[in-house]
Amino acid sequence: MVSERSAAVPVGAEVLVASNRGPVSYGLTEDGTLTAKRGGGGLVSGLSAIGPETNAVWVCAALGDGDREAVRRTGGALEPGDTGGQRVRMLDIPAEVHAAAYNGIANSVLWFVHHMLYQTPLEPVFDAGFRAQWASYEAYNRAFAQALADEAAEGAAVLVQDYHLSLVPGMLRALRPDVRIAHFSHTPWAPPEYFRMLPDDIAEQLLRGMLGADRLGFLTHRWANAFRACCAEVTGGTESTRIGVHGLGADAGFLRERSQRADVQERMAALREQIGTGPDGTARKTVVRVDRTELSKNIVRGLLAYRELLAGHPSWHGRVVHVAFAYPSRQDLAVYREYTAQVGRLAEEINAVYGTESWRPVVLHVKDDFARSLAAYRLADVALVNPIRDGMNLVAKEIPVVSDQGCALVLSREAGAHEELGKDALTVNPYDVSDTARVLHEALTMAAGERGERTARLAAAATALPPAQWFLEQLQALRAL
Numbered sequence: 001m002v003s004e005r006s007a008a009v010p011v012g013a014e015v016l017v018a019s020n021r022g023p024v025s026y027g028l029t030e031d032g033t034l035t036a037k038r039g040g041g042g043l044v045s046g047l048s049a050i051g052p053e054t055n056a057v058w059v060c061a062a063l064g065d066g067d068r069e070a071v072r073r074t075g076g077a078l079e080p081g082d083t084g085g086q087r088v089r090m091l092d093i094p095a096e097v098h099a100a101a102y103n104g105i106a107n108s109v110l111w112f113v114h115h116m117l118y119q120t121p122l123e124p125v126f127d128a129g130f131r132a133q134w135a136s137y138e139a140y141n142r143a144f145a146q147a148l149a150d151e152a153a154e155g156a157a158v159l160v161q162d163y164h165l166s167l168v169p170g171m172l173r174a175l176r177p178d179v180r181i182a183h184f185s186h187t188p189w190a191p192p193e194y195f196r197m198l199p200d201d202i203a204e205q206l207l208r209g210m211l212g213a214d215r216l217g218f219l220t221h222r223w224a225n226a227f228r229a230c231c232a233e234v235t236g237g238t239e240s241t242r243i244g245v246h247g248l249g250a251d252a253g254f255l256r257e258r259s260q261r262a263d264v265q266e267r268m269a270a271l272r273e274q275i276g277t278g279p280d281g282t283a284r285k286t287v288v289r290v291d292r293t294e295l296s297k298n299i300v301r302g303l304l305a306y307r308e309l310l311a312g313h314p315s316w317h318g319r320v321v322h323v324a325f326a327y328p329s330r331q332d333l334a335v336y337r338e339y340t341a342q343v344g345r346l347a348e349e350i351n352a353v354y355g356t357e358s359w360r361p362v363v364l365h366v367k368d369d370f371a372r373s374l375a376a377y378r379l380a381d382v383a384l385v386n387p388i389r390d391g392m393n394l395v396a397k398e399i400p401v402v403s404d405q406g407c408a409l410v411l412s413r414e415a416g417a418h419e420e421l422g423k424d425a426l427t428v429n430p431y432d433v434s435d436t437a438r439v440l441h442e443a444l445t446m447a448a449g450e451r452g453e454r455t456a457r458l459a460a461a462a463t464a465l466p467p468a469q470w471f472l473e474q475l476q477a478l479r480a481l
């Protein structure tokens with residue numbers, strides 16, 4: 001007899017992707033209506049590149065109430081209509097377990113370690129509370145490992161993403177020795193002396209969890225080397241795990257098409273209005289930044305550098321505008337809320353000190369709007385990308401691709417993108433505010449010809465490994481082992 005359940009269960013997947021945030025999220029209105037919102041990014045285009053003939057599934061976590069309701073209604077296998085046809089299995093991990101794992105460990109410990117964000121005289125503190133959260137991180141990783149083990153066909157390829165799921169490779173290996181496992185880090189990796197702030201047993205468990213993979217991927221050689229150095233000190237080496245570098249690039253086709261649409265044109269007109277014209281009647285120059293309001297993005301020092309530019313060069317008064325987009329991120333964490341407030345205060349302060357009736361020196365937008373981001377990309381004279389540490393930074397790669405008139409890129413040497421773009425960017429030390437101000441001036445005065453030539457070379461370097469190819473390259477390397 002064929003039960004209803006086994007008839008509905010699809011055959012095991014040949015390709016599996018696992019990530020905390022999935023390709024779709026659900027909003028829940030008061031009358032109980034669910035609305036699906038699809039995201040973009042490298043994994044989405046990567047998975048669509050393998051084609052519908054491959055049986056693939058994406059395993060992700062329910063993040064909010066809408067997601068949990070969608071899981072309750074579907075049993076976790078989301079409606080293909082909501083996912084663009086992609087098979088997605090969403091896991092309803094208990095909300096308190098997810099919160100401790102995601103906010104407590106992934107975003108407050110692992111993110112801080114890899115981006116070196118601690119103010120070390122007072123933090124981190126690894127106490128009993130930390131141990132309790134760590135148990136949740138283990139449980140959350142185990143839920144993913146179990147779901148992947150359930151979904152995978154014999155010998156399937158499993159591609160696990162990021163620091164949320166560091167323990168999954170080792171756990172899955174124990175459950176399913178037959179599958180091939182890759183893990184990719186979208187963040188930097190900490191150098192050993194910083195990584196070893198973690199309690200010794202946790203540091204070892206993390207590395208051994210990752211080394212459960214057949215293959216580990218990183219965005220740059222620098223992060224791959226840091227991982228090797230941590231293993232050399234903590235586990236005695238990387239054992240039989242292969243390590244590869246795949247520098248995710250921008251999706252030129254998508255960006256060029258999307259940035260020419262009418263909604264982007266409308267946003268450009270509105271932005272031009274806000275930017276205004278200088279005393280000579282020509283459009284003011286723009287220094288553009290687009291970020292999540294993320295501690296590692298260094299938005300505050302960016303504003304301080306812009307203030308120093310205005311202080312040191314009165315000739316720029318009335319002739320330049322800093323267009324800063326800082327979109328909400330991780331607002332469950334108090335330190336992110338405080339940082340967001342500080343960005344707002346500093347922008348206001350600069351406007352209060354330098355602004356005039358006809359000139360607003362900083363135009364700050366905090367509401368996420370992709371079309372407006374593209375509009376700012378197109379009209380930027382200077383792009384400011386100054387993170388204190390960043391796995392890659394795709395904004396640095398996207399701006400040169402869609403820029404209308406060429407754009408001078410001021411780029412932190414601590415961004416992963418610097419490994420590929422450093423030659424044609426203007427490099428800054430992200431902590432050196434005065435030097436950043438000096439480089440902003442240099443960027444604003446760069447001759448149009450040079451700006452255009454550099455932008456063309458930046459765009460070529462930025463699109464060398466588009467998302468679909470980035471994904472396929474890793475899949476092939478895993479299958480070739």
Ligand code: G6P
Pocket residue numbers: 021162186187329330
């Ligand atoms: C980084 C991480 C991603 C994460 C993204 C947004 O790029 O590497 O894994 O999804 O930030 O952060 P969020 O916490 O909102 O998912």
